[in-house]
Amino acid sequence: MISAVVYADGEAVQYDDLAAARRAVGTTWVHATSVTNEELRAIQTAFDIHHLTIEDVQNHTRAKTEEFSEHTFVLLKIASLTTGETTFEKEVKTTPVGIFIGDDWVVTVSPGAATPVQRVLDAVSRGDERLLQRGADFTAYRVLDVVVESYFDLLDELETDIEEIEDEVTVSTDRQTLEKINDVRRDLLSFRKQAWPAREAVGTLARGDPEQIRPETEKYFRDTYDHLVQIVDLTETYRDLVSGARDIYLNTLSQSTNEVMKVLTVVATIFIPLTFVAGIYGMNFSGGPYNMPELGWALGYPATMVGMALIAVVMLVHFRRRGYL
Template identity: 40%
Template structure:
């Protein structure tokens, strides 16, 4: 057996993700295809200031005529489920075997590699689920050259590039006037900005959990807090190396990245730092919710024990009175042997005394403030 791969669903519902790894001694550059991966679909967008072409490509070889033109060519491959197509794609674009390995064998840690005439950038893209907390996560690989940009997405269902496609199609902004390095920046910026809608959902979810923890914490609340913490950890693992890779690209530079685009990359880096700060803040809030939950449960238990203690304290003297008059000493033997047993109003008087004792104790507890609920926290 030459490999070990565990298929991981794109929806982040698991707490842990088992990464791909090679068996020791595997030949460098070897690619492995997940049997559950989607078959690749190839899309081409070729443009300049005046012309625009957008179409689906049937074979990798059809991309070759667009690679040496003066226009900008964006080849977007969606899916990693066909080894033959991916290898042919590597030959058409003259990809180094290690580049193709990094692109296909997912997940890879976000990073940047300079291959002189090509620049490899591996990023992780997240897309929020519809109206629910959670997100789809996939790897996106950028292979940047002078006249073309090749992007390889892990799966075709979700991406955050539609805004960039619309800008190219409608010739909005300066994107049609720029080269491939600006296109790569625009796509990378869309990936970084895609973290903000996801974090907005988690901010709302944390607010709901705060109210739930304060008002009515349950075991399900604890499970929800734990799930949010683990998913925020997944986001942190995605954005942390991505931020470092962008910083490395700005600091070290590349012949394929112009000075003007490097200025734009600084703004992209600032967004990545902002995302990182938000992730860390939400993780601290989630950790604090865990402490608040434990305190709330402890206070709730204290209130239960207080009620039981008050009830027990009231019934202790009543039990004492009832126990005395339950001994039934014979009054004929001695006038001191519970003469109250022969009274006409003895039983009602005894009940009245017991009721008076109970109300007196309740009044005493109320005066001391022991009957108030001290564990309830009112949300703002």
């Protein structure tokens, strides 16, 4: 799908012909999603776009900014969380958006649906005065800004997951809790790979390096850059929180294992003297000068059982007083 709109003097006009839209007076914005190779070639021809930049959009290259003689190319990625069978089976899904900024035109290209960008295009169609009365660089800023704002939505979802993990990790050593922690850690790592290059790409625009960025528009790109700095900081903070939750989980698991081992050790310690007594009287030696006199005693068996019980009771009382139980 290709949408071409030209706006000037507070009015937006839709065009079906790319060449006519390019020649029209005003700011031209062409938005293309899920287009064919033939349609991409038509866009390249109309706006003299280098084919390698189009390939960067299609090949999911990392976010970047490149300057050309007639335009500036910015590649950013829309990020969202896709949910699997369970709440915590999530994956960071990215959709690249290529933004080509000319002196009086903007071209946005995406191989898939780009909902945030479409919202800006709808604002143009509704007659948003801020967009209609400013140039191509401001339109590019609005596109970049909505993409960056979607990062906050993703981090809000991850923050909710982290809060649930922190509530569980101190009371549960369930295997599922560890799986949740690893899922969120993986999502944060995947998102971090998108946020860092995006900050660098927008930083170039915030400094006003490209010729197509007017001085009066630089402050808007600086604002978007500040948002990305905040996003990167939040990502690092959340990674630390998840790592801390993982350490708490492992410590809780280790403590739980130690408690089990303590109980087993106490039980084994109690049975050591009982096994010793049972082993002695299990030899059944009789006759000769070294016979076992208890073998002929009518109360030998109950006396031995009572003695073993007393040994166990004494040891239990001792372990309880020492705090082992």
